[in-house]
Amino acid sequence: DTEVTQTPKHLVMGMTNKKSLKCEQHMGHRAMYWYKQKAKKPPELMFVYSYEKLSINESVPSRFSPECPNSSLLNLHLHALQPEDSALYLCASSPLSLGVDEQFFGPGTRLTVL
């Protein structure tokens, strides 16, 4: 299995809602990532989990809360989002190999905040 899967594909939520994005990989990768991507721009790193521990938080607002229940799963909990948070949210994973550490991306969740 060489896939990173993400659910849901699309999500529409109000500013008072609580929702979660889910990501799963079965490649045995030890690092998992959350990115935010606006249209026609490169992905912006949000969080990195290494060996199930949060290793990088790129000063992301607390209305985004990541969770890594095990080495295959990554969640992103959303609460009290703003319309400007509407974007494509991408999950990625990598083996954490020294020297060359290729990241593999999921298909993304298209989030719209009303």
Added chain:
Amino acid sequence: TQLLEQSPQFLSIQEGENLTVYCNSSSVFSSLQWYRQEPGEGPVLLVTVVTGGEVKKLKRLTFQFGDARKDSSLHITAAQPGDTGLYLCAGEDAGGTSYGKLTFGQGTILTVHP
């Protein structure tokens, strides 16, 4: 902070034409990855270049890593409409201080007209 300058930002060509996309930096990278992304989907890894001066070919796509591992190029021969998409270069930090972080170029939006 590492930067990757990617050019051109937009490219609109006719089917059958050749094109080259460039990624340049003043920083050394341990490897450089090229991705292609279609609208509403996640980036798909095309190739990873590791060794200075390395050239890799993927059908009509030729990837080159500069001798000093600071720059890379993607050349497409006889472009086809199916090549349309956002092309992203992303470099891994050679210094190892930003483990798990990729530096992305700004992206090249390629449109190939039939």
